[in-house]
Amino acid sequence: MSYQIRKEKNKKNLGKRKPVCQGVKMNPKLRNHRDLIEVKEIIIINPSLKEKVLKLQFRYSFRRLFKIVMDTTNEDGTIGDTKLALDEILKAKKVLQSKYKNQIKNEEYRIMWNKITLLEKELTNKIIIQKQRQEMFQMYMEETKEEKKGRGR
DSSP, rough: OEEEEEEETTTTEEOOOSSSSSEEEEEEOOOOOOOOOOOOOOEEEOOOHHHHHHHHHHHHHHHHHHHHHHHHTSSTTTTHHHHHHHHHHHHHHIIIIIOOOOOOOOOHHHHHHHHHHHHHEEEEEEEHHHHHHHHHHHHHHHHHHHHHHHHHH
């Protein structure tokens, strides 16, 4: 996408043109400064820059997901928390399939896919362990109820 800078009464405006080829859309989050131009959306077309930006975006989202997984794998995590984390991972997988698959190299895509599936397996194992603990606890509670009953007089 190409831009034109026009100066109108000490304000710089950008003129928009249609993009020539597909790129990656970004919404930069810059602080307001007097000397900067306000940009709401950037489309990156350069393939090498596009790949670097997508890798950085994935790295950021993977760190966030990893933190969520580590928080839920603690002993205090409940099944509901684990299922919410699993939903976040499935959502990230869908984004990876739709957004990243066509934009980056196959090797990088496979590496990213393997990282997310590893987190998914970790959470599914955690859910299975939590369900087994719940069942064991329920069996224990039933046994203690039977022991308390005993013989009544």
